[in-house]
Amino acid sequence: MKKTIFGLIISLAFFSHSMNAQNNQKQPFKDQYLQQAEKNAEAEAKAQLALITHKYKLDPETYKTLYETYYNRRIELEKAMMSSEKSKKSQNNLTHVISKYDSISNYYLQALKNKSLIGDKVLRADDNSKFASAVRSREKLKLDKTQIENLIYQSKLMAEKKAENEYLDLKDYERKILPTILTDEQYTQLLIDLNKKTANAWAKGSWQKMKERGIDEGLDSTKVQSELFNYNLAKLVKKERFGKDVPKTSESMRKMNTTLPESLRRLQSDETRNTSKKSEETKTKFAW
Structure with missing residues (x-):
């Protein structure tokens, strides 16, 4: 009995020591x-x-x-x-x-x-956004200080958004923001300046096709190219400004001629009738 009790005491002492060791x-x-x-x-x-x-x-x-x-x-x-x-x-x-x-x-x-x-008031040299283009044309557009600051801010904000979302529709973003900063006249003038080169190239291309097809007889090249340029420019500006919502317009846009010139109508008609002579789709045949 004494051995049993002594053994139990030893066991408890050992267990207590083990528990303390684990806790430690x-x-x-x-x-x-x-x-x-x-x-x-x-x-x-x-x-x-x-x-x-x-x-x-x-x-x-x-x-x-x-x-x-x-x-x-x-x-x-x-x-x-x-x-x-x-x-x-x-x-x-x-x-x-x-x-x-x-x-x-x-x-x-x-x-x-x-x-x-x-x-940050400095534009990046490679910033080709319309916000940056407007700032670079600030004297011609007669922008005030607030407009310039807002345009610079938006150009940098758009770059940040693009970095965060590579699928961001930049043109749609510009269409939403630019009218809140620029006046109607300023916005239209900006788009005219940005699209002049393309409109002129398309006008020259159409005139060259007329000559190749032999339908330039009796036409004044300077007058025709001027009409084509104005038509192309109006279409380009309208699409840049309103996107797919082309029925929309503005006071300044109403001054631009969007009536199809007779010379271009003649070219399109000839291309339709004489497909064998048609080397490529005319660049001025819009799908508006």
Whole structure:
């Protein structure tokens, strides 16, 4: 009996010692994990800030706020990974916390982006947007300071949007924004200047086809090419401005001649009747 009791005491003592040893092992592991978690959070926060400061200039307060946001976000994730609590409630709480930190960082990043776009007054040399074209023609279009600033801002914003979404319809974006910045006359004049070269090339091409087909007899080349140029230009400007919504017009657009010239009607008729002479589809045969 004494041996049995003595053995039990020895067993309990050994069990107690084992439990203390396990607890002592768990505690150092937890401490080590938390220390590593802090290092991970610090590394992530610095990495995020390195990317941001490469693009934007931060004041000390903004830097501190963003650093703490990224740091705390990572710490919360690390703690969740270490916790044995896997209930739906705990998961929802974690999602809420992470969303909160993401919301804070996104707010600051959007503010930095807007500040950068507004503060940058220099157009890129390779910016071929209509916003940039309008700024380069500011004297001819008689733009005021506010218009110029808005155009520069929109040119840079559109570049940002394009970087985020390569499928963005830039022409549609320009059609929506430009009328809010330019007057009707300014907008039409901008599109005229941008499409003159194409309209002239098409007019010369049509005249050359008339000569090749022998239907230029009795026609004045200067007058015909001028009529074709004006017609082509009106069609190009209207399509650039309104896209598929071609029935629309404006006060300044009504001054442009969109009536099909007789010379072009003759060319199109000849191309239809004499297909053997038709080398290629005329570039001025629009599908409006």
